[in-house]
Amino acid sequence: MNTRRLKNYLIAYLLLAPSIIFLGVFTFYPILYSIWTSLFTRISGNSLFIGLGNYIEMFESSEFREVLKNNLIYAVFSTVPAVLFGLILSIVLNSELKGRGFYRFAMFYPTILPIATASMIWVFLLSQSIGFVNHILDKIGIASGIDWVNSSPYAMVSIIVVYIWKYSGYYMLLFLSGLQSIDESLYEEAYLEGANVFTRIRKITLPLLSPTTFFVVLLAIVNSFQAVDQIYVMTKGGPHNSTNVLLYYIYEYGFVYWDTGKASGASSVLFLILLTVTFFYYFGLQKTVNYER
Amino acid sequence: MKKERTILLVLLSIILLASPVLAAGQSEVSNESEKMTLRFFFPIGTAGNLANIMTNLCNEYSEQNPEVSIEAIYAGDYVQTFQRTLTSSRAGNPPDVAVLTNADVWTAVDEGIATPLQTFIDSEGEGFLDRFFPAMLDDCMVAGEYYAIPFQKSTHVLYYNKDMFREAGLDPEKGPETWEELVEYCQALTIPGERYGVEVPIDFYYMAVFILQNGGTINNTDGSETYLDTPAAIEAMQYLKSLVDAGYMPAKRLYGDSSSDFVAGKTAMMYNSSGSLAFVRDSCSFDWGVCYLPAGKERIAPTGGGQFVICQGISEERQKAAWDFIKWMTEPEQAAEWSIGSGFIAVNPKSFDLPVMVEYNNNLPQALVARDQMEYAMGEYPKTHNCRQIAQIMSTTFESIMAGISEPQAAMEELQKSCDSILNKYR
Numbered sequence: 001m002n003t004r005r006l007k008n009y010l011i012a013y014l015l016l017a018p019s020i021i022f023l024g025v026f027t028f029y030p031i032l033y034s035i036w037t038s039l040f041t042r043i044s045g046n047s048l049f050i051g052l053g054n055y056i057e058m059f060e061s062s063e064f065r066e067v068l069k070n071n072l073i074y075a076v077f078s079t080v081p082a083v084l085f086g087l088i089l090s091i092v093l094n095s096e097l098k099g100r101g102f103y104r105f106a107m108f109y110p111t112i113l114p115i116a117t118a119s120m121i122w123v124f125l126l127s128q129s130i131g132f133v134n135h136i137l138d139k140i141g142i143a144s145g146i147d148w149v150n151s152s153p154y155a156m157v158s159i160i161v162v163y164i165w166k167y168s169g170y171y172m173l174l175f176l177s178g179l180q181s182i183d184e185s186l187y188e189e190a191y192l193e194g195a196n197v198f199t200r201i202r203k204i205t206l207p208l209l210s211p212t213t214f215f216v217v218l219l220a221i222v223n224s225f226q227a228v229d230q231i232y233v234m235t236k237g238g239p240h241n242s243t244n245v246l247l248y249y250i251y252e253y254g255f256v257y258w259d260t261g262k263a264s265g266a267s268s269v270l271f272l273i274l275l276t277v278t279f280f281y282y283f284g285l286q287k288t289v290n291y292e293r
Numbered sequence: 294m295k296k297e298r299t300i301l302l303v304l305l306s307i308i309l310l311a312s313p314v315l316a317a318g319q320s321e322v323s324n325e326s327e328k329m330t331l332r333f334f335f336p337i338g339t340a341g342n343l344a345n346i347m348t349n350l351c352n353e354y355s356e357q358n359p360e361v362s363i364e365a366i367y368a369g370d371y372v373q374t375f376q377r378t379l380t381s382s383r384a385g386n387p388p389d390v391a392v393l394t395n396a397d398v399w400t401a402v403d404e405g406i407a408t409p410l411q412t413f414i415d416s417e418g419e420g421f422l423d424r425f426f427p428a429m430l431d432d433c434m435v436a437g438e439y440y441a442i443p444f445q446k447s448t449h450v451l452y453y454n455k456d457m458f459r460e461a462g463l464d465p466e467k468g469p470e471t472w473e474e475l476v477e478y479c480q481a482l483t484i485p486g487e488r489y490g491v492e493v494p495i496d497f498y499y500m501a502v503f504i505l506q507n508g509g510t511i512n513n514t515d516g517s518e519t520y521l522d523t524p525a526a527i528e529a530m531q532y533l534k535s536l537v538d539a540g541y542m543p544a545k546r547l548y549g550d551s552s553s554d555f556v557a558g559k560t561a562m563m564y565n566s567s568g569s570l571a572f573v574r575d576s577c578s579f580d581w582g583v584c585y586l587p588a589g590k591e592r593i594a595p596t597g598g599g600q601f602v603i604c605q606g607i608s609e610e611r612q613k614a615a616w617d618f619i620k621w622m623t624e625p626e627q628a629a630e631w632s633i634g635s636g637f638i639a640v641n642p643k644s645f646d647l648p649v650m651v652e653y654n655n656n657l658p659q660a661l662v663a664r665d666q667m668e669y670a671m672g673e674y675p676k677t678h679n680c681r682q683i684a685q686i687m688s689t690t691f692e693s694i695m696a697g698i699s700e701p702q703a704a705m706e707e708l709q710k711s712c713d714s715i716l717n718k719y720r
Contacts, residue, residue, distance in 0.1 A: 043718050044678075045405045127550070128543070129559040145486065150545035151696060239545050240693035255376050257682040258400055 031271065038264035054265040063241060064249070064266070071245040073156065075224040078163040083220050085164060086171030087213070091201065093172070094179045104176070108169040115166065119233035122162050123149060152242040155235050159243055162230055167223065171216050178212030179205070218281055225274055246270045329361045329614055334391040336374035336599060337367065346634035354621055361614050371397065371599065378604070382406040387604040389615045392444055394599050395432040395673045396680035399516060401602060402435040403678055408603040410439045413616045424623065424641050431672025433600050436515050441600035442619050445637040447568045448596045448663050448670055449502070451587065455580035457482055457561040468562070468584030472506075472532060475587045479541035482561035489560040490541040492551040493533065495695050497687035498597065499564065501674035503529040506589035516677035517719040521687070522709035529589070530694050530701040537695050544695040566597070567663035568636050574657060583659045585666050594666040597673040598637060638663055677712075678719045686711050 038054055040047040058064040093104050110118060125132045126148035138144040148158045182205065190200050206213075228247040231237060237244035237252070244252075246266060254263030333351065337343045344367045351363035366388070368374040375397040381387055382404075393401060401407040414421055422430060429443035455465035461481040469475040479490030493499055501511050509525030512518060520526065536542040546554065551563045556576040564586065573581060586594055601619045603612055621627060625643040629650045632639035638660075644650050645664060654661050675683045690708040693699045699707075 041718075044403045127553070129554050130557050147543065147545065150543070150550070152698075238689070238692055239696060240689050240698060252685065253682075256372055257679060257685070258379065258404070259679070259682065 034264040034267050036264075037260055038268050039261070041261045042259065050261070054261045055269075058262060058265055058269075063244075066241050067244050067246060067249045070156070070241075070243060071225065074160065074163075074227065074243075074245055075221060078160045078167075078224050078227075079217070079220040081160075082164045082168045083171055083213075083217055085168040086216070087175055087209075089168065089172040090175035090179055091205065094176060104172075107172055110166045111170040111173075113166075115229045116233050118166055119162060119230040122158065122165075123234055126158050149234050150239055152239055155239060155243045159227070159230060159234060162234070163224070163227065166230075167220070171220065174216050174219075175209065175212055178209045182208045214285065218278065221277060221281070222274060225270065246273075328359075329611065330364050331361060331389040331611065331615055331618060332364050332366060333618075334366050334368040334374050334378055334388045336369060336371045336392055336394075343635050346631065350622065350627060350630060354618060357621075358617075361618070363618060375400070378602075379404060379406060382604055382606060385606065387606045389604060389607050389611050390618065391602050391604065392599040393441070393602050394597070395676060396684060398432070398441050398600065398602060399435050399676065399678060399680045402440055406605050407435075407440045408605050408612060410442065410603065410616075413603075414439060417620075424643070426638075426640065426642060426667045426670065428594075428596055428667060428670030428672060429600075429640055432596070432598075432676075435676075441602050442623065443640040444599055444601050444619075444622065445631065445635060446596050446598040446600075446640055447566045447637050448594050448666055449564060449566055449586060450583040450594075450659075450663055450666065451562055451585070452555055452565055452569070452573060452581060452583050453562040454555070454558070455582050457488075457558075457579075461561075465580070465582070468582070469587045470585075471587050472589045476536070476539075476541075478562070479536060479539070483539075483541050485540055488558065489543055489554070491536070491562040491564070492543060492546045492554055492560045493536075493564045494547050494551060495545045495688070495691050496547065497675065497684040497691065498595065498673065500530075500687050500691045502586070502593065502595045503533060503589070505595075505671065505674065506586075506591055506593050507532070508590040511674040512677050515719075516675075516680070517716050519675065519677065519683065519709060519712040519716070521712060522706045527701050527705050530691070530705060532589075534694055534697075534701060537697075544697070545692055567638060567660065570657060570659055570663070571636050574659075583662045585662070585669070592669045593671050594669045595673065596638075596667075596670050638667070677716060679715050682715055683712055686715075 039049060039051055041050050041053065042048070089107055093100055093107070097103070113121075124130075126134075128134060128145060128147040128150070131148070133148065134144065134146060137146070146154055148154045186204050186208075187200055190204060195203065225245075226247060227245055228251060231243055231245060231248045232251070235243045237248050247270065250263050250266045250270065253259045253266065335347055344365075347365050347367075351365040355362040368377045368391075371394040374391060375393055378388060378391040378393065378401070383406075387406065398407065425443050426446075429446050430439075432446075433439055433441035433443060451468050453468050458465040463478065463481060469478040475491065481490075482488075483490040504511060504521070504526045507525045507529040509523055509529065510520045512520065533542070537544050548565055548569070551560070551565055552569050552572055554560045555563045555565075556573060556578075558579070567583075570583070585592065601622070603615045603619070607615075622631070623640055625639075625641045625647060628639040628641040629644035629647050631637065632644060633649060633653045639645065639650065645654070675687065677683050686708060690699075690704050694701050694704050
């Protein structure tokens with residue numbers, strides 16, 4: 001009996017071994033190593049231990065504080081609309097509608113595009129002099145000659161618009177799969193009882209969709225802290241740092257300035273932020289999620 | 294039975310995953326024994342079939358020197374090329390030759406991955422460096438010592454729309470000569486809301502150019518100190534800000550944006566790299582010309598681009614072979630071939646006498662303006678330790694001055710302070 005159990009354990013560990021090794025080598029070890037690296041600074045190719053010096057310098061610099069602020073703005077204003085938009089789209093496109101498949105595809109297709117390509121397309125769409133967006137805005141008389149990616153605060157708006165355009169289709173898809181697991185008969189019953197569309201959404205759809213919403217929101221928040229490619233392509237963090245966010249800051253310090261200490265420090269900060277958000281989100285909100293079906 | 298199969302499967306997948314690593318280790322050994330293969334990392338800033346031209350050049354070299362073959366490896370843009378050079382050097386597998394931009398040559402030296410070249414230069418005898426335009430050698434030095442050899446260099450010129458000049462009653466054969474004239478020309482050429490008079494790329498490079506033209510200095514030779522809060526520097530920024538305030542110039546453009554604005558007729562003039570000549574020629578529907586950059590207190594033509602670096606951590610024999618390859622690449626014929634294919638200025642003035650080059654310049658006479666301007670040329674600034682970071686905060690400051698977020702004086706003082714805090718550990 002006991003040997004059999006031991007064997008079972010052994011096999012379980014053996015099967016887990018590849019993923020544990022990979023996680024160890026590519027996740028846990030780098031996390032610890034980057035925390036260690038953040039305690040050093042490099043001068044002319046030599047490492048020098050400076051304790052928390054990098055962190056102190058970072059939090060004292062207006063650049064880093066601005067980066068944190070930008071990231072917060074970006075996270076809030078990209079996550080909320082993208083999730084809401086995805087939710088509304090999914091509810092609309094879950095109902096009986098002519099050409100439903102086409103609309104679903106049309107909304108989903110930005111997800112398939114590589115983000116670098118998508119960003120480049122938007123750079124052209126948003127060009128001040130030859131861009132389609134300004135052309136349309138000018139025609140309907142809302143605004144003219146906005147220098148989207150080159151001036152603040154429009155640069156941030158541009159990046160947020162691209163995020164929403166790129167991701168809401170994906171969130172829609174996730175919501176759709178959640179919606180399809182809700183029992184039709186609940187709606188029928190509510191309908192017979194005289195509940196209107198909004199009451200049905202509020203009383204049936206939203207509560208039963210909450211596990212999906214829970215997951216999508218977490219995904220969206222994490223995504224918004226991982227933004228770097230579209231910033232690299234569209235603005236390079238500019239103008240005057242107004243679109244510089246944490247991950248781009250890390251990239252610049254790490255792989256352009258080769259200040260590995262600062263970059264590692266910023267990575268640790270990002271890691272802490274994501275850990276905190278995930279922790280509170282997970283343990284704080286999980287109780288409100290309705291897993292009943 | 295079933296369990297054994299699973300275990301077997303797991304072991305098999307581990308072996309499969311590990312095999313590329315093992316294979317990579319083996320191929321390394323077999324290369325070394327037969328003939329010498331030099332690994333050469335090169336960047337391409339602009340698009341096109343430049344990678345093919347480069348491969349052809351390298352093959353040509355191997356044909357003439359059968360004992361050596363050159364493996365030309367396209368490594369992305371300048372930043373990415375340096376990333377690969379540094380990381381492979383750190384991993385003990387450095388390329389033999391790399392083309393790096395000035396800022397990264399400084400970092401390469403600081404990180405100890407670039408070989409000093411003075412002994413090679415001396416071994417060629419007196420006057421070897423005379424084969425290059427003198428200004429191009431500026432970017433090859435770190436704190437007064439040679440670490441690089443010029444390869445793909447460009448200068449910057451003023452492009453202007455001759456049709457718009459005629460329309461505004463200006464002489465289409467003559468661009469603005471001085472800063473004052475530039476203002477007058479802008480006044481005549483700007484149509485508010487429709488087209489700008491001029492576009493200047495707003496980045497560290499042009500911040501340096503305007504400060505130098507105004508008689509200022511960017512940094513000391515050691516690269517440990519900047520002079521960005523001097524009256525000359527502040528004045529230069531005020532001058533450009535006044536162009537933005539008057540509506541003659543947009544608050545922010547970069548090189549690509551400017552070129553597309555220029556060919557679309559959204560600006561009458563632009564400051565841009567000579568590397569854009571071919572693009573402008575192929576995309577313009579109007580009559581256009583180029584001239585020297587307008588002079589401030591001084592006439593200064595900036596240059597930029599990439600230079601050859603020989604890496605550390607390779608055998609002396611390989612370093613010698615690498616030096617020989619570099620020498621060959623900068624002979625008149627090869628310099629001409631690369632110049633014609635890429636649009637960079639040939640680094641060897643003798644190239645311009647070759648028939649192929651004469652023919653090329655007949656088709657693109659504007660390219661000769663770029664060559665003649667080399668008389669006033671200067672290297673790319675800033676030239677400091679942590680150069681990329683200094684450059685980035687210069688760009689950021691420049692942007693915020695032009696956008697009206699901060700006043701020139703205060704912003705430049707702040708900038709100088711930031712530079713001090715970055716550089717004081719090198720003093």
